[in-house]
Amino acid sequence: MSIYRWYPQDSGLVNGERSAQRLGRTRREEAPLGPAMDVYETTDGLVIDMALPGVAPDDVSITVSGDTLTIEGQLAIPGEDADRQYLLRERPVASGRFARSVTLPGSVDGAQAEALFRNGVLTLTVPKAEESRPKQIQVKVG
Numbered sequence: 001m002s003i004y005r006w007y008p009q010d011s012g013l014v015n016g017e018r019s020a021q022r023l024g025r026t027r028r029e030e031a032p033l034g035p036a037m038d039v040y041e042t043t044d045g046l047v048i049d050m051a052l053p054g055v056a057p058d059d060v061s062i063t064v065s066g067d068t069l070t071i072e073g074q075l076a077i078p079g080e081d082a083d084r085q086y087l088l089r090e091r092p093v094a095s096g097r098f099a100r101s102v103t104l105p106g107s108v109d110g111a112q113a114e115a116l117f118r119n120g121v122l123t124l125t126v127p128k129a130e131e132s133r134p135k136q137i138q139v140k141v142g
Contacts, residue, residue, distance in 0.1 A: 034098040034099065034100045035050050035051055035052055035073075035075070035098060035100065036050070036051045037049060037050040037051070037071075037100060037102075038050075039102060044125075044127060044128060045108050045109075045125060045126050045127040045128045046104065046105070046108050046125075046126040046128075047123065047124070047125055047126075048069070048071075048102060048122075048123070048124040048126070049121055049122070049123050049124075050071060050100070050121070050122045050124075051120065051121055052073065052117075052120055052121065052122050053120040054075075054076065054120065055073055055074065055075060055076070055120070057117040059073050059074040059076075060072070060073040060117070060122060061073065062113070062115055062124065064104070064110035064111060064113060067103055067104045067105075067106065067110070068101050068102070068103055068104070069101065069102045069103075069104055069110055069113065069124070069126070070099060070100070070101045070102075071099070071100050071101075071122070071124075072097065072098065072099040072100075073097070073098055074096070074097055074098075075096060075097075075098055104126060106129070106132075107128055107129055107132040108126045108127065108128055108129055108132075109126065109127055109128070109129045109130070110126055112126070112127050113125065113126040113127075
């Protein structure tokens with residue numbers, strides 16, 4: 001899957017083709033990243049949101065191995081149609097398998113991660129490890 005990068009000087013060009021030409025390559029030669037994701041920390045743990053429009057939940061696999069969380073799946077983008085003359089094309093043009101990995105900080109418990117798939121967005125919640133949670137210490141009198 002290719003990710004199209006936006007360059008302000010190329011706004012108005014279809015897919016920023018001038019940038020690709022300036023760099024001496026075509027858009028399809030750019031490095032694939034996979035589906036877009038956001039990773040952020042909350043008071044309870046780590047949250048990973050990944051945009052997976054058109055992907056069925058059954059086509060997604062999530063694994064934790066050591067401190068690495070990996071999300072794999074299958075993108076199915078409709079194929080090329082020779083009769084189409086695109087005026088603007090922003091959606092990915094590739095389909096197939098993808099895999100994205102995130103190194104988890106030691107302060108979270110990857111084994112307790114939970115996943116929710118809603119409206120084309122996969123949300124993983126990884127709670128903080130018990131030893132990194134704030135602890136209340138009771139003061140004794142005596």
